Amino acid sequence: GSATIGMFPMQWIGHVDDVVVVDDHITGVLSEHETGKQLDVTPTGIKVLGRRSTSGRYFQVAEPGLGWGGTDIDDPLKILGPFNPKIAWEGLRLLMVSTTGEQYAYYELDKDLIPKLKPIPEILKFSADLIAENCEPSVCSVLFMGGAGGSLRAGVTENPVRLTHSVKSALTNVTCGGAETYVWPGGGITVMVDVMDMPTRSFGYVPTPALVAPIEFTLRVSDYAALGGHVDYMTTIEEIDQDNVRRVKRKVRLNDPMAAENYSWSKEA
Incomplete structure (x- = not known):
């Protein structure tokens, strides 16, 4: 809720007097929030029934649930006091919106300062649609x-x-199942890879105990010979038993491990 206040205040200035973003974690109030203060939003006398954190941020306005902003309420006015x-003042304009933009309601205060629902x-x-558009799927x-x-x-x-030195010098490109890796800057060859970029059934297990993952080192033949590679045992791709090779679709968004930009030598080399 607090983040939403910080992201979209210009959508509200001049069109509404106060905004409450209802959220199970942190509910935000525009007029009290630092963002509102920086934009000279006039105090509205609003009261939120929750545990106040910093200015314009409230915890525990309701219990978790499937209602507004992940709370258990279906009427946002339940979190407001007098x-x-x-x-x-009479006619004060109030927008209440969930932190995902899925629920929203517009109110105006009557002469008794009671919020009355009005057409939005x-x-x-x-602005509510814009909030919803900026909510991305929660992906692990x-x-x-x-x-x-x-x-x-x-x-x-x-x-x-020498293989370690070659990797650190960017002469050798390291992939896991064809997926790009991040090589950690410390000693040895320690890599990190997004599992979703790797082929299915990439991992194995041995009783050591240990997980086993595919790893490939790609470099020029001349560099391989220079670092003491087993050149006498080199095999061309065409010589590999194609009948026993499991093929997977190429991920077009990944770099070709043979692409020149993966290496530090010049194109003329």
Whole structure:
């Protein structure tokens, strides 16, 4: 709720006197919020029934649920107390909106300073739609981090530390199942990869115990020979037994591991 107040205040200035963004976590109030103060929003005498945090931010306005802003309420006025008669005025315009923009209501105070539901102006309806548009799906990020141990590197070169130096010097590109990796700057070869970019069934397990993930090192043949690679055992792609290769669709948004921009040498080299 507080973040919504900070993101969309210019949608409300001049069209409404106060805005309450209802949220199970933090409910925001425009006139009390630092954003409102910076924009010279006039105090409205509004009272929110919750535990006040910093200015314009309230916790525990209701219990969690499937109602407004993830709370258990279906009437947003339940979180409001009486308006301060020394500050509020008849005709005060109030927008109440959920933090996802899915629920919204527009009120005006009557002569007794009681909020009365009114048809929402189109400009305020647009602001609620804008809030909803900026809500993204809640997606879990699954990242795998692992390292290339000494025995693995020895399978690549007779001098394993040279492979490490080659990776650190960006002469060798590291992928996991063809997916781009982030190589951690510390010692050894420790990489992190987005599991969703990897092929299905990429991971295995051994009794060590340990997880096993695919890892590929791509570099020029001349550099491979220079770091002591097992050049006598090199095999071309065409020589691989194609009948026993599991093929997966290429992810077009990922870089080609053979692309020149993955390496530090010049195009002329």
